[in-house]
Amino acid sequence: MEPSTLEHASQEVARDPVHIQVSDLYFGHGSRSVFEGLDAGILRDKITVVLGGSGAGKTTLLRMFGCLLQPDSGSILVDGETELTQLRRAGVREYRRRVGMMFQGGALLDSMSVFENAALPLREHARLGEAEIEREVEDVFASVGLEGVEGLLPAELSGGMRKRAALARALITAPELLLCDEPFSGLDPATVRLVESLLLDVNRRLGVTMIIASHHIASTFRMADRIVLLVEGGAVTGTPEELRSQQDPRIHEFFAGELR
């Protein structure tokens, strides 16, 4: 029997508000340790910005959420049931189908057109006809304000357009979790605001859990529901207001230094 709408709704309500729970995470490069017992929770359907100084491990943490990197020890639990540190190859493939990632430089395949880049996940995993693929790509391009560039190669796009194309490719499979690595780096202020509004729109419209690694403080305070501030191998987590009102001198120093 089909579950009723009410049952669906109650299942939604019952979902754990914590999408990803990081516990006691340790990681190091050679003799330099990056995480020393890091604990942090990522809330479902919210925008969480991972902040920190250079080398604090923002991208490292993001890559661990994408299973591109394994910690030395600790736990990364997704949806209360999928332990990322224990996944085998098939499990990783399955998990990644629910995740989109927007890389710092876009990571678009430079030998393929922008259209072919966005269509690639559908061609690989969805059994859709060419007309359906075209429609899906057109829709996702329209949602990120990217039209008329389908036939161009990634090298022929501006920085902002490349970010939007990367966002389109990450969204084409309707992921539950979107990882964005430095989405504002290398962009002019107007384009930063544009990408910001796109990410906010995606989050509010599609209810995607979004984790953004960034050092762009102004954008962070404009769009973050939660902040994970990486300091000295650990993390301080809270809303932007909570972090601003923290008395911890390390947090004060970080924001004062960044906002000066």
Place this chain on the structure above:
Amino acid sequence: MSAPIQRLGNGTTRFVGHLGHVASFAGQIGLALAQPPLRPRRILDEVYGIGVLSVSIVALSGLVVGAVLGLQGHNTLVRFGAEDSLGAVVGLMLIRELGPVLTGLLVTGRAGSAVAAEIGAMVVTEQLDGLRMMSVDPVDFVVKPKALAMVISMPLLAGLFTVTGILGGFLIGVLVVGGDGGLYLTSLESAVRFREDVGGSLMKAFVFGLLVALISTWRGFTCRPNAAGVSAATTSTVVIGSVAILIFDYFITALWRF
């Protein structure tokens, strides 16, 4: 006294470890080949990049090497009164040895280095990680078509080198030096055995194709994610690939008498 032995031991352990990684990588390519999709469009694109774009350099080199063999062969055979065998000497040297080996070295320098550099650049720009995040296996999507195209192209290019080499030998040995054209072709035809000579030549080229495919894709795939890493991957592809071709050439010749 113990330090050099320890260094030797560490070096040997590292080398064996490397071989293990390369074997595992080769296994991944084999597995990807055994599983659909075959990706014929991508393979054809790579055959064009690796094979078709190498045609001019291979044909020109073959012609020049054949011309030199024709000239040197004529000058040497005249001393023994055996200039009628010029076609056989040029043909056998090209078919059995120079065709596959020199083609292997040329393709390593032109296409092997390009394959390593392209995959290395994809590592640097996170394109391979981008594929992984889309649950697309980079070995299947990127490495497999390039490796297969290399293995397909190498015997065909070696054949081209040999044919243009024989033509070069004919041009010099017959048209320039004044040898007999009929004897050139007759001696060639009677000396060459198809299965042993031509088959062996194609087999060598096939093995060299496998070697260059594996070395170039492996070096690109595992390069450090920076400009120096790509440069090192490209250089080592040419060095390791060339040396491997020469070493394997000796063993194939010695073991199977090709």
